Amino acid sequence: KAGVTQTPRYLIKTRGQQVTLSCSPISGHRSVSWYQQTPGQGLQFLFEYFSETQRNKGNFPGRFSGRQFSNSRSEMNVSTLELGDSALYLCASRYPGTRDTGELFFGEGSRLTVL
Amino acid sequence: AQSVTQLDSHVSVSEGTPVLLRCNYSSSYSPSLFWYVQHPNKGLQLLLKYTSAATLVKGINGFEAEFKKSETSFHLTKPSAHMSDAAEYFCVVSESSGTYKYIFGTGTRLKVLA
Numbered sequence: 001k002a003g004v005t006q007t008p009r010y011l012i013k014t015r016g017q018q019v020t021l022s023c024s025p026i027s028g029h030r031s032v033s034w035y036q037q038t039p040g041q042g043l044q045f046l047f048e049y050f051s052e053t054q055r056n057k058g059n060f061p062g063r064f065s066g067r068q069f070s071n072s073r074s075e076m077n078v079s080t081l082e083l084g085d086s087a088l089y090l091c092a093s094r095y096p097g098t099r100d101t102g103e104l105f106f107g108e109g110s111r112l113t114v115l
Numbered sequence: 116a117q118s119v120t121q122l123d124s125h126v127s128v129s130e131g132t133p134v135l136l137r138c139n140y141s142s143s144y145s146p147s148l149f150w151y152v153q154h155p156n157k158g159l160q161l162l163l164k165y166t167s168a169a170t171l172v173k174g175i176n177g178f179e180a181e182f183k184k185s186e187t188s189f190h191l192t193k194p195s196a197h198m199s200d201a202a203e204y205f206c207v208v209s210e211s212s213g214t215y216k217y218i219f220g221t222g223t224r225l226k227v228l229a
Contacts, residue, residue: 108156
């Protein structure tokens with residue numbers, strides 16, 4: 001069974017640009033959530049999608065957005081990049097069904113560097 | 116409101132000695148508690164989870180944790196550290212009230228000395 005796949009793994013952008021990150025969850029997992037990880041702030045929740053609908057949202061500005069497709073794949077977009085957006089962006093999927101144990105399955109992340 | 120506190124940001128142990136990583140939580144409801152491990156440039160991997168069954172939870176790689184409601188603690192232990200245990204460890208609390216919301220601790224970096 002394939003794990004959570006995130007692409008790209010590494011990318012470099014400049015201030016003011018925008019970026020789109022992709023996440024393919026484990027087959028059958030309909031919940032996808034996104035986290036930002038930085039040395040200073042740790043792991044911070046961005047948003048969660050379930051069946052193409054945003055279900056939860058963290059405290060991030062509107063420059064951060066996401067969406068989920070009918071096949072459960074998800075993308076997140078950051079517009080007008082700032083230096084502080086440099087981080088490891090982690091995607092996690094979950095199986096929210098009767099067998100749900102609450103476990104999150106993480107991808108290896110997309111490391112974004114903003115110059 | 117939920118919160119989680121990892122009491123040590125760094126822990127160093129010698130190989131073969133016990134590991135103790137401390138975690139305290141706060142939750143208004145019956146929480147689910149997790150420990151995750153993250154190796155450099157990798158995603159997080161679940162070590163173990165507590166979801167209101169047995170209070171002593173055994174996980175992978177010889178780790179275990181005990182849920183102590185009276186102390187609101189969920190400390191992670193391992194009897195004998197191995198070099199491969201060097202990583203960052205995250206304690207996570209969640210209220211399983213339909214839609215899970217997860218709160219991550221700030222992490223404990225474990226260093227294992229030869």
